[in-house]
Amino acid sequence: MATLGWRKPNREERQWAGLRGAVAVSSLLLRPFWLALAPFVPGCPFRAITGIPCPTCGTTHAALALLNGRLGDAFSANPLAALAGIAFVAGGLLAPVWATFSWPVPEIPTPLPKWARAGIVAVLLAGWAYLIVTLR
Numbered sequence: 001m002a003t004l005g006w007r008k009p010n011r012e013e014r015q016w017a018g019l020r021g022a023v024a025v026s027s028l029l030l031r032p033f034w035l036a037l038a039p040f041v042p043g044c045p046f047r048a049i050t051g052i053p054c055p056t057c058g059t060t061h062a063a064l065a066l067l068n069g070r071l072g073d074a075f076s077a078n079p080l081a082a083l084a085g086i087a088f089v090a091g092g093l094l095a096p097v098w099a100t101f102s103w104p105v106p107e108i109p110t111p112l113p114k115w116a117r118a119g120i121v122a123v124l125l126a127g128w129a130y131l132i133v134t135l136r
Contacts, residue, residue, distance in 0.1 A: 006104040017099035024092020031067050038064055053135040055128040056081065076134070080127040 009017075027034075038060065046054040058078030065074035066085045074082035111117075 005107040007107055009099065009102055009105045013105060014099040014102070017095035020092045021096035024089050024095075027092075028089065034067060035064065053128075053131040055124065055131070057131050057135055078127070079130060080124070 041060050044054055044057050046052070047057055056078070059081040061077035062074040062081040063085055065071070065077060066082060071082070074085070112120075
């Protein structure tokens with residue numbers, strides 16, 4: 001069984017951390033642009049055809065709610081998308097700090113253990129089930 005280990009970051013990972021920070025900050029600075037584009041985002045074709053929300057339905061609403069600081073609305077629109085959005089920005093803002101101090105990085109085994117893959121699939125299916133139940 002593979003275990004999670006820690007190691008020092010290499011040069012490329014520190015550069016990636018700086019880039020990730022720049023992307024997170026620029027995505028926040030471009031908030032007016034994202035809000036202006038929102039009305040032009042097409043609806044979900046899967047939902048239009050089947051009447052059932054797809055696993056990503058509500059992602060745009062969640063992102064717009066996050067941009068407007070409405071966490072509750074973001075989580076009710078799509079909890080997994082809201083978590084991903086928060087993780088994207090928070091991780092991006094923390095990445096340059098991590099790189100500056102050369103904090104250790106986890107060594108994630110590849111491929112992931114079966115239990116981890118099963119857990120990821122279970123979370124994704126639970127998120128989709130939530131959308132089917134609440135967005136119908």
